[in-house]
Amino acid sequence: MNLDFSKLDFTKLNGLVTAVIQDHATGRVLMVGFMNEEAFHKTVETGYATFFSRSRNKLWLKGESSGHKLVVKNISTDCDLDALLIQVEALGPGVCHEGYQSCFFRKLEGGEWTESEPRAYDPAAVYPGKPGSKS
Amino acid sequence: MNLDFSKLDFTKLNGLVTAVIQDHATGRVLMVGFMNEEAFHKTVETGYATFFSRSRNKLWLKGESSGHKLVVKNISTDCDLDALLIQVEALGPGVCHEGYQSCFFRKLEGGEWTESEPRAYDPAAVYPGKPGSKS
Numbered sequence: 001m002n003l004d005f006s007k008l009d010f011t012k013l014n015g016l017v018t019a020v021i022q023d024h025a026t027g028r029v030l031m032v033g034f035m036n037e038e039a040f041h042k043t044v045e046t047g048y049a050t051f052f053s054r055s056r057n058k059l060w061l062k063g064e065s066s067g068h069k070l071v072v073k074n075i076s077t078d079c080d081l082d083a084l085l086i087q088v089e090a091l092g093p094g095v096c097h098e099g100y101q102s103c104f105f106r107k108l109e110g111g112e113w114t115e116s117e118p119r120a121y122d123p124a125a126v127y128p129g130k131p132g133s134k135s
Numbered sequence: 136m137n138l139d140f141s142k143l144d145f146t147k148l149n150g151l152v153t154a155v156i157q158d159h160a161t162g163r164v165l166m167v168g169f170m171n172e173e174a175f176h177k178t179v180e181t182g183y184a185t186f187f188s189r190s191r192n193k194l195w196l197k198g199e200s201s202g203h204k205l206v207v208k209n210i211s212t213d214c215d216l217d218a219l220l221i222q223v224e225a226l227g228p229g230v231c232h233e234g235y236q237s238c239f240f241r242k243l244e245g246g247e248w249t250e251s252e253p254r255a256y257d258p259a260a261v262y263p264g265k266p267g268s269k270s
Contacts, residue, residue, distance in 0.1 A: 007248055012189065013148070018153055018167050020155050020164055020167060022164060026162075027161075027162025027163070028162070029155055029157060029164065029220050031213065032153050032155060032213065032218040044243070044246075054147065074242060074243075075242065075243040076239040076240070076241060076242050076243070076251070077239065077241050077243070077248055078166065078167065078231075078238035078239050078240075078241075079231050079232065079233045079235070079238045079240070080238075081248075083167040083238075083239075085164050085239040096213075096214050097214065098214045100214070103213035103214045103215075103218075104211040104212065104213050104218075104220040105211070105213075105214070106211060106212050106213075107209060107210065107211050108179070108209075108210040108211070108212070111179075113142055113212055113216075116211070
């Protein structure tokens with residue numbers, strides 16, 4: 001596929017664009033990640049969301065080890081062409097490496113961040129021996 | 136209100152966190168902006184979404200001139216504490232300064248970005264004499 005990459009603006013975040021991941025069926029926002037051109041290309045070509053990990057400085061196929069991949073259903077970009085909205089079907093019980101359905105599991109209540117839902121799975125069983133791992 | 140700012144991580148984007156704006160009733164993602172600590176504080180204190188404009192290098196009360204303010208309904212943060220999900224009631228017909236209900240009005244179809252919906256209002260009538268203005 002001849003993708004018209006030239007239109008996306010990767011300059012504002014040093015080679016990255018923001019990628020908002022939303023459940024295509026429920027509308028729930030599941031996570032926010034970042035993509036460079038290569039990650040975006042992989043996402044479109046493979047149909048699975050692939051990010052650029054700022055902490056590990058490399059491409060990151062979400063679900064590579066956990067199996068919790070994100071199947072792309074729709075991709076939109078915004079007026080400034082520097083953000084993506086990617087609607088997905090999330091494989092597995094939760095997107096968050098801490099065991100929650102969504103990474104946005106803390107709500108602001110009375111000035112404090114409060115966990116607003118139970119875990120959807122046990123991260124220790126999915127990421128054995130990899131504390132803090134995200135895949 | 137004694138906000139526990141210390142928990143948010145503003146270090147990864149040079150003093151900013153990503154803020155995803157979602158319609159609280161429909162679930163539609165309306166825009167992505169950035170907030171520094173002051174913008175986040177203003178957002179919580181006033182109940183209207185306030186961003187930090189990277190292009191203008193100053194705080195930006197969304198809707199300041201257009202009246203298309205974003206009334207905050209819920210605020211969540213993610214596992215890494217470096218992104219916000221803000222559910223809002225959007226005042227006015229559209230959030231996007233180009234006249235669309237959402238800034239995400241372009242879908243990827245056949246490798247090209249295609250406008251996927253009509254404008255919700257005429258931006259020239261809302262932002263007279265201010266081409267490219269965003270407020």
